[in-house]
Amino acid sequence: MLLAPGSEFVTREKMINTRWVWSELHKPALSKSFYFGADGLIKVWSYDNEKTWGIEQGIVKIYNNAGAVMWAFEIMLHENGKLTLISKSPRHSPWETYYCLAEFTAEAAQQGQEAEFVPEDGGGDDEAVRLVIWDLDDTFWRGTISEGEITIIDRHVEMIKELTHRGIVNSVCSKNDFEVAKARLQELGIWDYFIFPEIAWQPKGAMLKNIIRNVQLRAETVLFIDDNETNLNEAKYYLPKLQLAEPHFIPELLDDPRFAGKPDPNATRLARYKVLETKQAEKTAAAGDNTKFLRDSQIRVSFHTDILAQFPRVHELVNRTNQLNFTKNRWPEDIAAAREMFLQEEQQFGGHSGYVKVADRYGKYGICGFYAIQQDDSLHFLFSCRTMNMGIEQYVWTRLGRPFVRVAGAVISELDAPVDWVSVVDDADLDLAPAEDDFRKRMKVCIRGACDMSMLSNFMRVQVDTVEELTFAYQGWEICALPRIVALHEDLQLPENREAVSKLPGIPPGRFESDLNVGASDVYVMSFSQETFQGYYRYKPTGMVVPMGHFSLGHWLKQKLDYTTLDYDEILSNGVQNVSRAQWEFMRSAFEFSGGFDPERFKRDLEQIFVQLVRMGKHVIIVGLNEIAGHDTSTLSIFHTVNLVVKPMAVAAGFDYIEMADFVRGDEDLTPDAGGAHFSRETYYKLSQTILGLIKARGTISKAA
Numbered sequence: 001m002l003l004a005p006g007s008e009f010v011t012r013e014k015m016i017n018t019r020w021v022w023s024e025l026h027k028p029a030l031s032k033s034f035y036f037g038a039d040g041l042i043k044v045w046s047y048d049n050e051k052t053w054g055i056e057q058g059i060v061k062i063y064n065n066a067g068a069v070m071w072a073f074e075i076m077l078h079e080n081g082k083l084t085l086i087s088k089s090p091r092h093s094p095w096e097t098y099y100c101l102a103e104f105t106a107e108a109a110q111q112g113q114e115a116e117f118v119p120e121d122g123g124g125d126d127e128a129v130r131l132v133i134w135d136l137d138d139t140f141w142r143g144t145i146s147e148g149e150i151t152i153i154d155r156h157v158e159m160i161k162e163l164t165h166r167g168i169v170n171s172v173c174s175k176n177d178f179e180v181a182k183a184r185l186q187e188l189g190i191w192d193y194f195i196f197p198e199i200a201w202q203p204k205g206a207m208l209k210n211i212i213r214n215v216q217l218r219a220e221t222v223l224f225i226d227d228n229e230t231n232l233n234e235a236k237y238y239l240p241k242l243q244l245a246e247p248h249f250i251p252e253l254l255d256d257p258r259f260a261g262k263p264d265p266n267a268t269r270l271a272r273y274k275v276l277e278t279k280q281a282e283k284t285a286a287a288g289d290n291t292k293f294l295r296d297s298q299i300r301v302s303f304h305t306d307i308l309a310q311f312p313r314v315h316e317l318v319n320r321t322n323q324l325n326f327t328k329n330r331w332p333e334d335i336a337a338a339r340e341m342f343l344q345e346e347q348q349f350g351g352h353s354g355y356v357k358v359a360d361r362y363g364k365y366g367i368c369g370f371y372a373i374q375q376d377d378s379l380h381f382l383f384s385c386r387t388m389n390m391g392i393e394q395y396v397w398t399r400l401g402r403p404f405v406r407v408a409g410a411v412i413s414e415l416d417a418p419v420d421w422v423s424v425v426d427d428a429d430l431d432l433a434p435a436e437d438d439f440r441k442r443m444k445v446c447i448r449g450a451c452d453m454s455m456l457s458n459f460m461r462v463q464v465d466t467v468e469e470l471t472f473a474y475q476g477w478e479i480c481a482l483p484r485i486v487a488l489h490e491d492l493q494l495p496e497n498r499e500a501v502s503k504l505p506g507i508p509p510g511r512f513e514s515d516l517n518v519g520a521s522d523v524y525v526m527s528f529s530q531e532t533f534q535g536y537y538r539y540k541p542t543g544m545v546v547p548m549g550h551f552s553l554g555h556w557l558k559q560k561l562d563y564t565t566l567d568y569d570e571i572l573s574n575g576v577q578n579v580s581r582a583q584w585e586f587m588r589s590a591f592e593f594s595g596g597f598d599p600e601r602f603k604r605d606l607e608q609i610f611v612q613l614v615r616m617g618k619h620v621i622i623v624g625l626n627e628i629a630g631h632d633t634s635t636l637s638i639f640h641t642v643n644l645v646v647k648p649m650a651v652a653a654g655f656d657y658i659e660m661a662d663f664v665r666g667d668e669d670l671t672p673d674a675g676g677a678h679f680s681r682e683t684y685y686k687l688s689q690t691i692l693g694l695i696k697a698r699g700t701i702s703k704a705a
Contacts, residue, residue: 001077001078001079002075002076002077003076003077003078004058005057005058005059005074005076006057006058007058007076007078009076009078009083010055010058010059010060010076010083010085011055012055014083015036015053015055015060016035016036016037016038018036018083018103018104019032019033019034019035019103019104019416020034020035020036020101020102020103020104021034021101021102021103021104022034022045022099022100022101023099023100023102024097024098024099024100025086025097025098025099025100029407030406030407031044031045031404031405031406031407032104032414032416033045033402033415033416034101036053038509038510039508039509039510040052040053040054040474040508040509041053041472041474041508042062043402044402044404044416045404045405049064049065049070050062050063050064050070050071051065051472051473052473052474052475052508054475054578059072059073059074060072060073060085060101061073063475063577063578065473065475065476065551066473066476066551066552066575066577067475067476067477067552067575067576067577067578068577069577070090071087071089071090071099072087073085073086073087073100073101074086074087075087075098082102082103083102083103084100084101084102084103085100085101085102086098086099086100087099087100127220127221127243127258128221128258128259128260128261129168129221129222129223129243129258129259130167130168130169130217130221130222131168131169131170131171131212131215131217131221131222131223132163132168132169132170132171132222132223132225132253133170133171133172133173133208133211133222133223133224133225134170134171134172134173134174134225135172135173135174135224135225135226135227135228135231136172136174136176136181136199137150137174137175137176137227138227138247139225139226139227139247139250140153140156140172141153141156145176145180145181145184146176146177146180150184152188155251156250157188157189157190159250159253159254160190160193160194161190161193162254163254163259163261164193164264164267164269164270165263165264165265165267166259166260166261166262166263166264167261167262167263167264167269168259168261168269169195169215169269169270169273170193170194170195171194171195171196171197171198171211171215172185172194172197172198172199173197173198173199173204173207173208173211173224173226174197174198174199175200175201175202175204176199176200176201177199178199178200181199182197182199192274193270195215195270195273195274195276195277196210196211196214196215196273196277196280197211198210198211203234204226204231204234204235205234205235205237205238205239206238208224208235208238208239208242209238209239212239212242214276214277214280215273215276216276216323216385216386216388217385218241218322219239219240219241219242220241220242220243222242222243223242223243223244223245223258224242224243224244224245225244225245225246225247225249225250226244226246227246227247229246232244232246243258271363272363272365272366272386274363275362275363275365276386278362279297279360279362291421294390294391294421295420295421296361297360297361297362297390297421298360298361298423299358299359299360299390299391299392299421299422299423300358300359300360300422300423300424300425300428301356301357301358301359301392301395301396301422301423301424301425301428302356302357302424302425302426302427302428302429303354303355303356303399303424303462303463304354304355304356304357304427305352305353305354305459305681305685307342307353307354307355307370308339310355310367311335311338311339311342312335313355313366313367314355314367314370315331315335315338315339317355317367317368317369317370317382317384318330318331318338318370318380318382319331319333319338321382321383321384321385322409323385323388323410323411323412323413324382324383324384324385324387324388324393324411324412324413325381325382325383325411326378326381326382326393326405326406326407326408326411326415327378327379327380327381327382327405327406327407327408328382328408328409329379329380329408342372345372345374345379346372346681347672348374348375349455349671349678350374350375350451350454350455351372351373351374351375351379352372352373352455352458352459352681353370353371353372353373353380354370354371354462355367355369355370356368356369356370356371356383356392356396357427357428357429358386358387358390358392358428359428359429360390364428364429365384365386365387365428366429368383368384368386368387368392369382369383369384369387369392369393369396370382371396371400373400373403373458376401376403376404377403377404377406378403378404378405378406381393381397381403381405383396388412388413390422391417391419391421391422392422393413393415394413394414394415394416394417394418394419395419395422397415398419399424399461399462400458400461400462401461401468402415423438423440423441424440424462424463425438439464439695439696439699440463440464440465443464443465443522443523443695444464444465444466444467444520444521444522444523445460445464445465445466445467445521445522445523445524445525445695446466446467446468446469446515446516446520446521446523446524446525447460447466447467447468447469447470447525447526448469448470448481448514448516448524448525448526448527449470449471449481449526449527449528449529449530449623450470450471450480450481450527450529450530450533450677451470451471451678452527452529452677452678452679452684453470453525453527453623454468454470455678455679455681455684456525456623456684456687456688456691457470458684459684459685459688459689460525460688460691460692463692464523464692464695467515467520467521469481469514469515471530471533473551474506474508475506475577475578476506476550476551476552476575476576476577476578477505477506477507477548477549477550477551478533478534478549478550478551479508479511480530480533480534480547480549481514481530482530482531482534482547482605483528483531483602483605483606483608483609484536484545484546484547484601484602484605485511485512485514485547486514486516486517486605486608486609487604487605487608487609488512488544488545488546489512489513489514489517491542491544492512494542494544496541496542497539497542497544500539500541500542500544500590501546503582503583503586503587503590504546504548504583504586504587505578505579505580505583505584505587506548506550506579516609516612516613519612519613519616519618521618522618522619523618523619523620523621523695523698524613524618524619524620524621525621525623525691526620526621526622526623527622527623527625528602528606528625528642528646529625529639529642529677531597531602531638531642532596532597532638533549534547534548534549534596535547535548535549535561535562535563535593535595535596536548536593536594536595536596536598536601537563537564537587537591537592537593537594538591538592538593538594539590539591540590540591540592541590545594545601546591548563550563550576552571552574552575552576553566553571553574553576562593563587563588563593564587564588564591564592564593565593567588568581568584568585571584597638599641599645602642602645603645603649606645606646606649607649610649610650610653610655613653613655614653614654619656619695619698620650620653620655620656621655621656621657621658621691621694621695622646622647622650622655622656622657622658623658623660623687623691624643624646624647624657624658624659624660624661625639625640625642625643625660626639626660626661626664626676626677626679627639627640627643627660627661628660628661628664628665629664629665629666629667629669629670629674629676630667630670630674630675630676630677631667631674631675631676632675632676632677635675635676635677636676639676639677656694658687658690658691663679663683663686663687663690664679664683668680669682669683670683
């Protein structure tokens with residue numbers, strides 16, 4: 001049923017309380033995790049320049065930072081109880097591409113549910129082999145063990161060990177009595193060299209499929225050796241891409257290029273599969289309660305940023321993983337060229353990347369994941385199949401703040417699933433298990449400031465739970481986490497002040513709310529670099545002072561701009577959108593411009609916040625501003641003024657105060673523009689580690705929590 005604008009099916013409540021699927025029309029989903037927030041922001045999936053939404057005249061719209069409409073879902077359908085909204089792409093011709101938001105109706109995949117094994121396309125008879133599956137009778141040994149004595153072929157026993165030391169694992173698929181075959185292989189000292197053996201009086205096609213499912217490899221990377229042509233044909237029927245061979249090939253096997261492998265003198269790859277085998281057995285013993293099994297597994301992850309030091313492994317992950325590679329962006333095979341591409345990807349401010357180590361009580365899996373995020377958009381997001389069904393990708397995605405992930409090709413996992421059985425440790429290769437008193441389990445950290453603090457938060461959110469109150473754009477308006485915002489909380493207890501604010505333009509829902517007002521966090525990390533971003537406007541009837549700033553109207557400090565001097569037609573000509581004439585005229589008549597940054601007002605607002613935090617017993621960390629390095633002397637001068645106000649007040653309140661001079665000494669510690677407000681990734685990383693050290697050293701929950 002085609003709906004008209006203003007339909008009862010398209011309401012603000014419907015948009016907020018529904019999970020949406022985003023896709024090109026009649027194409028596979030690009031995202032199954034699209035949410036509209038009650039605060040006017042798009043959640044989970046959003047481009048840096050498309051973060052706000054609204055409903056105008058019954059039509060759902062998405063806006064860019066300047067307030068222009070990027071998507072208008074003018075076509076609305078309601079069929080089979082499901083709502084679908086369709087919009088023409090603003091980047092294409094009228095006849096080319098349409099995108100849609102469809103109501104998500106299917107149940108989300110249950111975390112830990114076994115993925116159905118589906119061999120991937122690609123590969124062929126000459127693809128490198130990672131697993132050899134051996135028949136036993138008249139293949140691995142001469143004779144049939146169930147009919148009497150057998151003859152052991154010594155070179156086959158040594159071949160199992162040699163393959164293992166090349167990083168190629170082995171398994172058994174044999175129609176035999178399990179205990180009899182196992183005892184003979186134990187006598188030979190090689191039983192523990194085999195993983196997921198299938199030894200039973202069962203059809204071999206099904207047993208082979210079960211081995212490959214458990215090992216989590218593609219069939220084209222597996223060789224099955226059997227003397228029986230019927231068994232080989234059955235295997236080919238069940239697994240068309242499986243590589244096959246008869247026993248006469250065995251003497252040539254080690255010299256075949258497919259079996260070159262990689263040196264593994266300590267048999268680490270076999271050890272990892274043995275861990276997987278043990279887990280599989282215990283999972284089966286848990287009678288299907290996979291969530292309980294995962295919680296009992298003590299799964300832990302660690303996040304690391306020294307990517308160049310581990311680049312060969314990260315390079316392998318980026319170019320080889322498929323089933324859990326969400327973006328499938330690859331690097332050149334040449335490792336030097338790949339390193340250069342990675343360094344180019346790293347240059348943009350606002351980006352961050354890292355690799356993930358994984359371990360549990362069964363063993364350590366090493367580096368299993370990699371991510372590279374650019375302005376909340378995932379360039380790389382991928383994980384090794386050895387972590388499949390552990391909840392790692394879901395946990396990491398949530399920990400990173402649910403960045404935009406453009407899914408490319410088939411992926412056998414869904415990110416939007418709850419995971420509460422994974423813990424963060426310093427290094428998964430070293431820690432046996434997270435300590436019961438681990439500060440990360442109990443600490444919630446509120447981070448407030450401008451965009452520079454978002455970079456800091458990137459490094460911190462992987463270690464502690466964070467609440468981020470950072471600068472963002474709302475339909476062209478600059479929304480800043482200023483002390484004045486918190487001070488306004490008291491003013492807004494008056495109904496007349498609330499009514500006045502509701503009539504102003506550029507005020508998203510929750511504009512003047514803050515965690516500082518309720519004290520829900522244990523630690524508050526704050527920076528005050530944005531104090532000069534906005535002009536201040538006084539509401540004439542009550543004296544309430546409100547900060548306001550719009551990107552299209554210019555920075556007040558540079559232009560000394562008083563918005564009340566601009567009439568409605570002037571703001572429209574300057575690119576301001578989504579503001580009614582009534583809103584603008586109300587602001588001009590009811591408010592008066594009271595200037596820009598005022599050190600005395602700033603000090604009063606700051607004092608109110610500091611007294612409140614001291615009273616609640618919170619751990620507070622103040623990040624000072626850079627006033628030394630950079631060529632933007634006007635900004636450095638302002639930062640100096642802010643520091644003169646903040647530092648003595650922070651010290652007097654007993655707060656931790658971080659001197660940026662300890663981290664920023666020259667232009668090399670800044671972003672390439674070297675202005676002075678933004679720092680290099682290395683600087684933010686060092687700063688984050690200092691802050692985490694302060695939190696860990698204090699290590700106590702606030703008395704008000």
